Amino acid sequence: MNDAESEGAEVNERASFAPVRGQMKLEVGALVQQGKAVYRIAQLLDLTTLVGMEVESGRASVLRIRELTPLQSASETQPNTDLEDVADEGWRIAQQRFASIAPLIHQPFMTALQVETRAQEVGVNAATLYRWIGRYRESGVVTALIPFKRGWKEGRGRIAVPAEAVIAEVIKNYYLNQQRPGVEKTVREVQRLCLERGITAPSPTAIRARIARVPERERLRSRGFAEQARHKFTPAAGKFPGADFPLSVVQIDHTPLDIIVVDDEHRQPIGRPYVTIATDVYSRVITGYYLSLDAPSATSVAMAVAHSILSKEEWLILHDVKAEWPVWGIPKTIHVDNGAEFRSGTFQRACTQYGIHLEYRPLMRPQFGGNVERVIGTTLREIHDLPGTTFSSVKERAGYDSEKQSALTLSELERWLVTWLCTVYLRRKHASIGTDPLTKWQLGLLGNAEVVGIGIPALPADRMTLLLDFLPSYTRTIQTFGVSIEGWTYYDSALRPWINAKDQDTGRGRKFTFRRDPRDISSVWFFDPELRSYFKIPFSDIRTPSLSAWEDAQIKERLKREGTTQPTTDDLLRALSGLREQVDAAKSRTKKARRQAQRQKVHKQGVTPAEPLAMTESALLVPSTSAATAPLLVGDIQPFGEIE
Structure with a gap:
C-alpha cells in the first residue's frame, strides 16, 4: 500500500x-485492557488509579484509569443500532422491563428478598428479574432488555393497541383514585372491560407490569396521599429528595455569563457567552459544562450531558490545565426546568436508553432548581473579578466600562473557568x-470506616456513540443524488447500496437514520442498518464550505426576503458567500459581525466532549504565558473561604 492509499485508509477509518x-x-473483579494486556481489577486505590492482576502472567500492576479500555465483548445484549431504528415494540418491552428492575439496579446493595418482593409486584419470577438485571448491568443501556428475536423488527406489539388503551384508561380512572383499589382488582377491571368491548384481554402479568410503571409520586397523589407525596418529594432547605449518593441526581441549567469576551483576531468586544452547567446534587461537584457564544439549545444540552458523563x-x-477532575458517570436522574431544549424527543429517548430518569422542575417551585442555581451564582461571583465583567446589576457596574475593560477571548475564559x-x-x-465537593464525591464513591461507598462509576465504552445518541436525528430516504436534509444534499459511496431502497412492509421508500452536529452541518452521520456502523457523509457539492445550522437559518431567511422560497444549492452558496463577505467587511467595526465571525471559527474547530483533541493541539491550546490570563491564574484564584 502506497502513502496515498495509507492516508486514504486512515481517513476512511x-x-x-x-x-x-x-x-x-x-x-473489583472486572476485566479491563491496557494496550493488548488484559487485567482483572484487584483493588481500587483512588479515583485515578487501581491495582490490576494481569490475567496471563498473574503479575500485579498499578494502572491509571485513564489509560484503560473496556474488554471487547461479543455479548448479544449489545446490539449495534441507532436509537431511532429501534421498533416501537422493542422500546415498549425494554421500558417495561427497565421499570421492573429500576428500583433494584440503583440501590448500592440488593438482597434476594428485595428481588423476590419486586418479582411478585411486577408478576414475573425472580430468575427472570435476575436475568434482566444482569443484561442491563452488563451493557448499561435499556436496549439490552429488548427481546432478541422480536425487539428489532417492525410489527405488532405484544399487546394490541385497543388493549393498551383499556389498561391506560383503567389505571387513570380506576386505580389512581382515592378509593385505592388493589392491583388484583385493577387487573380484573381491565379484563372485565376488555370482555365487555370484545377485545382480547392482556395477561395479568402484562397488566401488573404496566401498573408497576406508574411513578410513585403520581400514585401517592392520585390515591389520596398528597401530603405524603409532598413531604417525600419536596426538598427541604438545602436538601433535594433522593440525592443520597453521587450521580443520584444531576441538575442542569443555563445562564449568560457576567463578562464580555473579545474576538481572537481584533481582540474587540463580542458580547457575553453562555454556559450550561451540570452539577451533582449530593456532592455539589460540577460534573460537566458547555461554554458557547450560541444561545442555549438542544445542542448545548447534548454537549453538557456528554461532557458530564465522559472522563x-x-x-x-x-x-x-495541569490538575485533576476525576468526575464521570451516567446519572440516575437528570433534573431540568421546562425549557424546550430539554423536551426534544431525541434527548428524552437518549436518556431512556441510558437508564436516566428525566425529571422536570414543577412549575412555580423554584426551590427544586436551587442547587444548580447556587453553583451558577458562585461561578458568576468569581467572574466579577475578571476584566470585562458586567457584574450582576447596573448598580454594581456603575462607573465601570465593561466593553472597554474586556480582555479575554472565549478560549482564554474557558481555560480560566476549567482552572478555577x-x-x-x-x-x-x-x-x-x-x-469540599471533591472530598464529598470521593467519600460517596469509595466510602470510609463510617460510610459505605457505591463504587467508581463505569465509563462508556465508546465516547462518540454516547455523543451521537444525544445529537439531533433525521430520517430520510436515499435517492440517486444522495440524501437531502433541510435543503442541503449529502453524498458518499456508503449510500450507494441503499439508493431507492423500498420498505418491505409498505412498499414505499425506506427511511434511514442520520445524525449531525448543528455547529457544523457540512457532514452527517449515516447509520447503515446492514453493516451496523455509522458513516460520515459530506456535502455532495465540494464547493460548499463548513457552516453551522445558525448560519444556514440566516441565509435562508435572507433568501426568503429576496423572494426565493425554494433555494437551489447555488442559491444557498451565493447567499452564504454574501453573508460572510458582509461579516468580513464589518467585523472590524461592529460587535455583531465580530461575534458572528468568532462563532464560525469556533464551530469549525469541531471540538466535542467525545473528541476534545479533534484539531491539532497547537491550534487550540491557550498559551500558558498569555498576557491576559497569566496574572489571573496566579493572583486572582484564591483557594480560601466557603462557597455559599
Whole structure:
C-alpha cells in the first residue's frame, strides 16, 4: 500500500465506526485492557488509579484509569443500532422491563428478598428479574432488555393497541383514585372491560407490569396521599429528595455569563457567552459544562450531558490545565426546568436508553432548581473579578466600562473557568455539605470506616456513540443524488447500496437514520442498518464550505426576503458567500459581525466532549504565558473561604 492509499485508509477509518454502548466497569473483579494486556481489577486505590492482576502472567500492576479500555465483548445484549431504528415494540418491552428492575439496579446493595418482593409486584419470577438485571448491568443501556428475536423488527406489539388503551384508561380512572383499589382488582377491571368491548384481554402479568410503571409520586397523589407525596418529594432547605449518593441526581441549567469576551483576531468586544452547567446534587461537584457564544439549545444540552458523563483527561490537555477532575458517570436522574431544549424527543429517548430518569422542575417551585442555581451564582461571583465583567446589576457596574475593560477571548475564559473549577471550586469547603465537593464525591464513591461507598462509576465504552445518541436525528430516504436534509444534499459511496431502497412492509421508500452536529452541518452521520456502523457523509457539492445550522437559518431567511422560497444549492452558496463577505467587511467595526465571525471559527474547530483533541493541539491550546490570563491564574484564584 502506497502513502496515498495509507492516508486514504486512515481517513476512511476515522469516517466510520460501529456504535458500542457497553461500559467499562471499574469494580473489583472486572476485566479491563491496557494496550493488548488484559487485567482483572484487584483493588481500587483512588479515583485515578487501581491495582490490576494481569490475567496471563498473574503479575500485579498499578494502572491509571485513564489509560484503560473496556474488554471487547461479543455479548448479544449489545446490539449495534441507532436509537431511532429501534421498533416501537422493542422500546415498549425494554421500558417495561427497565421499570421492573429500576428500583433494584440503583440501590448500592440488593438482597434476594428485595428481588423476590419486586418479582411478585411486577408478576414475573425472580430468575427472570435476575436475568434482566444482569443484561442491563452488563451493557448499561435499556436496549439490552429488548427481546432478541422480536425487539428489532417492525410489527405488532405484544399487546394490541385497543388493549393498551383499556389498561391506560383503567389505571387513570380506576386505580389512581382515592378509593385505592388493589392491583388484583385493577387487573380484573381491565379484563372485565376488555370482555365487555370484545377485545382480547392482556395477561395479568402484562397488566401488573404496566401498573408497576406508574411513578410513585403520581400514585401517592392520585390515591389520596398528597401530603405524603409532598413531604417525600419536596426538598427541604438545602436538601433535594433522593440525592443520597453521587450521580443520584444531576441538575442542569443555563445562564449568560457576567463578562464580555473579545474576538481572537481584533481582540474587540463580542458580547457575553453562555454556559450550561451540570452539577451533582449530593456532592455539589460540577460534573460537566458547555461554554458557547450560541444561545442555549438542544445542542448545548447534548454537549453538557456528554461532557458530564465522559472522563475529563483530554479536556484538561485541551485547555492546558495541569490538575485533576476525576468526575464521570451516567446519572440516575437528570433534573431540568421546562425549557424546550430539554423536551426534544431525541434527548428524552437518549436518556431512556441510558437508564436516566428525566425529571422536570414543577412549575412555580423554584426551590427544586436551587442547587444548580447556587453553583451558577458562585461561578458568576468569581467572574466579577475578571476584566470585562458586567457584574450582576447596573448598580454594581456603575462607573465601570465593561466593553472597554474586556480582555479575554472565549478560549482564554474557558481555560480560566476549567482552572478555577479544578483547583478552587472542587477543593474549597462548601458550607451546606461541611466539606469540599471533591472530598464529598470521593467519600460517596469509595466510602470510609463510617460510610459505605457505591463504587467508581463505569465509563462508556465508546465516547462518540454516547455523543451521537444525544445529537439531533433525521430520517430520510436515499435517492440517486444522495440524501437531502433541510435543503442541503449529502453524498458518499456508503449510500450507494441503499439508493431507492423500498420498505418491505409498505412498499414505499425506506427511511434511514442520520445524525449531525448543528455547529457544523457540512457532514452527517449515516447509520447503515446492514453493516451496523455509522458513516460520515459530506456535502455532495465540494464547493460548499463548513457552516453551522445558525448560519444556514440566516441565509435562508435572507433568501426568503429576496423572494426565493425554494433555494437551489447555488442559491444557498451565493447567499452564504454574501453573508460572510458582509461579516468580513464589518467585523472590524461592529460587535455583531465580530461575534458572528468568532462563532464560525469556533464551530469549525469541531471540538466535542467525545473528541476534545479533534484539531491539532497547537491550534487550540491557550498559551500558558498569555498576557491576559497569566496574572489571573496566579493572583486572582484564591483557594480560601466557603462557597455559599
